[in-house]
Amino acid sequence: MIAFLLAVASIHTDFEGGSLGRVERPAENHFRCAVKGEADQDGRNRQANWYYFRLDGAAGRDVTIDLVDLVGEYNYRSGTHAVTNDTHPVYSYDQRSWHHFERIEWDEREIRLRLRFRPERGRVWIAHVPPYTNRDLARLLDGFRGHQHLKREVAGRTARGREVLLLTVTNPAVAAAGKKVAWMMFRQHSWETGSSWVAEGALRYLLSADPAAQRLRDEVIFRIFPLADPDGVARGGVRFNAYGYDLNRNWDAVDTARMPEIAAQRKAVLDWVDAGRRIDLFLTLHNTETSEYLEGPDVPVLRRFYDALVAATTFAPTSPARVQPASTTPGKPGRMTVAQGLYHDRKIPAMTMEQMVARNPKLGRFPTVTDRQEFGAGLVRAAWQALTAARSE
Numbered sequence: 001m002i003a004f005l006l007a008v009a010s011i012h013t014d015f016e017g018g019s020l021g022r023v024e025r026p027a028e029n030h031f032r033c034a035v036k037g038e039a040d041q042d043g044r045n046r047q048a049n050w051y052y053f054r055l056d057g058a059a060g061r062d063v064t065i066d067l068v069d070l071v072g073e074y075n076y077r078s079g080t081h082a083v084t085n086d087t088h089p090v091y092s093y094d095q096r097s098w099h100h101f102e103r104i105e106w107d108e109r110e111i112r113l114r115l116r117f118r119p120e121r122g123r124v125w126i127a128h129v130p131p132y133t134n135r136d137l138a139r140l141l142d143g144f145r146g147h148q149h150l151k152r153e154v155a156g157r158t159a160r161g162r163e164v165l166l167l168t169v170t171n172p173a174v175a176a177a178g179k180k181v182a183w184m185m186f187r188q189h190s191w192e193t194g195s196s197w198v199a200e201g202a203l204r205y206l207l208s209a210d211p212a213a214q215r216l217r218d219e220v221i222f223r224i225f226p227l228a229d230p231d232g233v234a235r236g237g238v239r240f241n242a243y244g245y246d247l248n249r250n251w252d253a254v255d256t257a258r259m260p261e262i263a264a265q266r267k268a269v270l271d272w273v274d275a276g277r278r279i280d281l282f283l284t285l286h287n288t289e290t291s292e293y294l295e296g297p298d299v300p301v302l303r304r305f306y307d308a309l310v311a312a313t314t315f316a317p318t319s320p321a322r323v324q325p326a327s328t329t330p331g332k333p334g335r336m337t338v339a340q341g342l343y344h345d346r347k348i349p350a351m352t353m354e355q356m357v358a359r360n361p362k363l364g365r366f367p368t369v370t371d372r373q374e375f376g377a378g379l380v381r382a383a384w385q386a387l388t389a390a391r392s393e
Contacts, residue, residue, distance in 0.1 A: 009057040016133045019236030020053045021069055029062055031055075034069035035083065038237055041244035041258075046072035049082040049238050050191035051089075052127040059122045067113040075328055083113055083128070086290050086358040088366060090130050093121045098130035100366045129287070129357050130369050132187075132196035134162070134230050140200055141165075147207055148172070149217050155225070156264020159242035162230040164264045169206045169224065171217040180387040181277065182380075183269065185225040185284040185338060188248040189239035190232030192287035194355055194372050199226045199285075201376025216384050223272070225265060248284065251341025252327070253334035266341070273346050280387050281305065282350035284338050285379075290358045295322035296351025297343045304386035305351070312385075313378035314371065315355075316362045324352065 011031060013020050021034030037048035048070045055063065067089075070081040085106035090098040105114035115126075125131075144150050151168040158164060170179065186199035205213055206222060216222075227233060231242050239246055243258045256263040273279055281301055292315065296302045306321040326344065329335035339350040355375075360367050367375075 030064040132193040155268040167224040169222040183282040188228040190237040194287045195285040197372035198376040201373030205377035252336040288354045308382035308385040
């Protein structure tokens, strides 16, 4: 927990997902907050993509908060930073309704983001993007307990002993033999909360009474990892597991002791195909700052899926469908993503989608939680459309 007293005002991170580095006070109503960030197992690739804290006792007072210590390294490229003039923080008075700060001050020389505001209530939570925690997922799944079209499994355990959940959504009354199969993975990187809101929207839609959702359940088997890094989500991490390993790299260097999350997920997927069952589409969904794209192996389903997303969702690609490279860092082991690793191992049509957290050009604004949830419904419909087109060819 971080608590820095300013008269009666204080900053706290003592809740699930809370994270902040050192807090200083240059002036009476001015907090200077370092973003904690995380580095990998080798002390490289520091990422400062996540902050989440609560300000207490400042209602009706003009407050300045500076977010600093933002510079890090990405894929061994130093000097990068995820927090920019395009990434506006969010705030909430109840941890449920989240709103973007429309006005921020960005200092390119210092690499600093400044907020000036007057809280309306005694407690206000501030984060990089709208948080989504293990508790949120548990609450969602509790609401579907006993649903006849949902099966819940534990694929394995994390480095800290948490469950790695694997969900199956389909109509078990319809024979599996004629169904298409789509696997989806969300939240490999704990800061990328937008992917969890999309997962929630997808699950709510797939398990709904909507006639189209009923048809999806009859025609497709969805296998879903709803939250791939529960340890990182709990501690307010960025993109590494408890031992510093990036859970969307290292898919060519499986280590059951130091990377049990990858080992469990990889085993679940490969056991499925090695048992003679099909995978027609595999997708891992991520967030990035200002880019939005879909990339995967050079297979027809990539283009069909891309076209369906562009036509019927708020997917706002900043590039055409991209053919993925063999590795993020050629020649260096332990640098394959899940999509690269699965295609390398079994030629599974596995692809990666990135969604921006900056203003979405189709929406004309920052994406909201509701936007993400609605995209989740559109995502599974687009996957269905891509797979249906494949059937007709």
